[in-house]
Amino acid sequence: VALELGFLNNSLQFSAEYFIKESTDLLIAVPLPFSTGAFPASVTTNAGAVKNSGLEFTASYANNDHEFKYNISANLGTLKNEVLQIGLNGNPIYGAASKTEVGRSIGEIFAYETDGIFQNAAEIAAAPTQTNAGVGDIRFKDINDDGMISDLDRTYQGTTIPQYSYGINFSASYKNFEFSMFWQGAGGNKVFNAMYRNLMAGQYGNHSTDMLNYWTPTNTNTDVPRPIIGDPNANGRDSNRFIENGDYLKLQTMEIGYQIPVPETFFIEKARIYVNGQNLLILSDYKGYDPDFNSNDGLFSRGYDAGSFPNPRTISIGLDVTF
DSSP states (O other): OEEEEEETTTTEEEEEEEEEEEEEEEEEEEEOOGGGSOSSOEEEEEEEEEEEEEEEEEEEEEEOSSSEEEEEEEEEEEOEEEEEEETTTOOOEEETTEEEOTTSOTTEEEEBOEEEEOOSHHHHHHSSBOTTOOTTSEEEOOTTOSSBOSGGGOEEEEOSSOSEEEEEEEEEEETTEEEEEEEEEEESOEEEEHHHHHHTSOSSSOOOGGGGGBOBTTBOSOSBOOOOTTOTTOTTSSBGGGEEEOOEEEEEEEEEEEEEOOOTTSSOSEEEEEEEEEEEEEEOOOSSSOSSOOOSSSSTTTTEESOOOOOOOEEEEEEEEEO
8 A cells, every 4th residue: 555745846755655465385494393203303395474564655855956956865664574374383493592483573582581690609599490500600580480490481582673674865966066875774673693692702712802891709790790611501592691782874875976077079078086985884882793784594593693794895986987
């Protein structure tokens, strides 16, 4: 369903759309029941269905009637994703720190929830049973209230598909000068920063400087557990310690150009020099390189950042010549 409007001889334009799209017979690896005798086991077949719905808005204004000409446009879109079918039995699909099940979004982060750090032996004794826990270790929440910490205490920690995305385009020209830029952003989603988790392991490898604030008897006001070889309490397990907001705003491209005046008798018809920049700026609180990364499989584990190659920043200078 859409609405399109134009004003001022279409110099000002606006559109709004609402959509619902259902996709069926998706090719997925359907988990097999334990009764097959193989674990884990799955069969890849056309047995998935999802529904996407959302709103899309666009607006633009152009002023080309003066020596200073400009055009500005913007768009905003929302997206809600829902899994409708996984095979015949609806068995959930587990990914990297994620779980996909019918009625929820694809690849939602599924992890433990932390509850501070054990400060003394009395706290460990009073807490739900947590195997190999020691003073200075992470305390995890007993979500199902069964008195012990296990896989059953993992819970959904947020959708990995951005709930909204937007973009802004601006271009202008004055006499022989030209300028353009494009901003793009998204948000409302969560990211599991597995690279940061690796740098906070407290083992023999490289570390984040955040690890310097680890727990000691004299440094108790911290959320970083004690470093201990082997990590017997599994402080590095999938948990909200490593989940971050995926919101970002990027200056994707910017270009400045100049049309070089060419005499009519010259053999060159047109010449233009320009400076172009790609991926110039990113505004985000994400501790990794870029919250807009390529994940392991792009679907069921799409919110898992295991250290994908960062998008490069490129600045180029060029000359366009037409003979």
